[in-house]
Amino acid sequence: LEIRVMPYTHKQLLMVARDVTQMHQLEGARRNFFANVSHELRTPLTVLQGYLEMMDEQPLEGAVREKALHTMREQTQRMEGLVKQLLTLSKIEAAPTHLLNEKVDVPMMLRVVEREAQTLSQKKQTFTFEIDNGLKVSGNEDQLRSAISNLVYNAVNHTPEGTHITVRWQRVPHGAEFSVEDNGPGIAPEHIPRLTERFYRV
Incomplete structure (x- = not known):
């Protein structure tokens, strides 16, 4: 509950009470959502970084190289999907x-x-x-x-x-x-x- 007191007349005050429960719930849900998205993005980024460090230390060949490329491609697609979801959410909220x-x-x-x-x-x-x-x-x-x-x-x-x-x-x-x-x-x-x-x- 949010309460505000403000001057009303010379000897009176006006008290305004507003239920902000839903607003706080939505804000909490929004924070959780973006925290989850941040976690989801961090995982593929960690995988990509790991393979890039491996490739920087020594060239990958044969089956190892194919596995690395396949995994990096999968993680890139995963990140692309998350970004698309965020763009869709933004577009929906801004719709006239x-x-x-x-x-x-x-x-x-x-x-x-x-x-x-x-x-x-x-x-x-x-x-x-x-x-x-x-x-x-x-x-x-x-x-x-x-x-x-x-x-x-x-x-x-x-x-x-x-x-x-x-x-x-x-x-x-x-x-x-x-x-x-x-x-x-x-x-x-x-x-x-x-x-x-x-x-x-x-």
């Missing part, structure tokens, strides 16, 4: 209010996400995309794409080889419904109520 009600072609968006998921999976999982091709919605395209792609890519990244992933975009009595179904480990029950919090990471 009027873009929240633009017409979004979700079926076309899902066809792109399907191709990207197939590439990301490298045939380790199989997919079924059940899409109502006539079902479009009003909203912010960047926000919807970020939410949809994150759910699909999480299924790819956190399920074992041989998993079948089903993605559905369908009309329901109360509007539209998007779902991703797989047989991965799932999310622990204690995290579920907080999934819609900004910056919250499981």
Whole structure:
């Protein structure tokens, strides 16, 4: 609770009380988010630095060289993904209010996400995309794409080889419904109520 006292009249004071709980929670979540990102970036940077120091001391050849190049390429892609997430977050937060009600072609968006998921999976999982091709919605395209792609890519990244992933975009009595179904480990029950919090990471 934030309380401010200020002059009101000659012999009176005005006290203003404001509940800042949510603001502090959001700021704490933001700090945690960027701390996590910093940690995630530090790991691939450490790997890259290690290999560069090895290459500086002696030339790498044959299988050792190929392994080093493959690992450095993977870590570079990992950092690129993190930077893209940060740029997407910044873009979403800066989006003008009027873009929240633009017409979004979700079926076309899902066809792109399907191709990207197939590439990301490298045939380790199989997919079924059940899409109502006539079902479009009003909203912010960047926000919807970020939410949809994150759910699909999480299924790819956190399920074992041989998993079948089903993605559905369908009309329901109360509007539209998007779902991703797989047989991965799932999310622990204690995290579920907080999934819609900004910056919250499981």
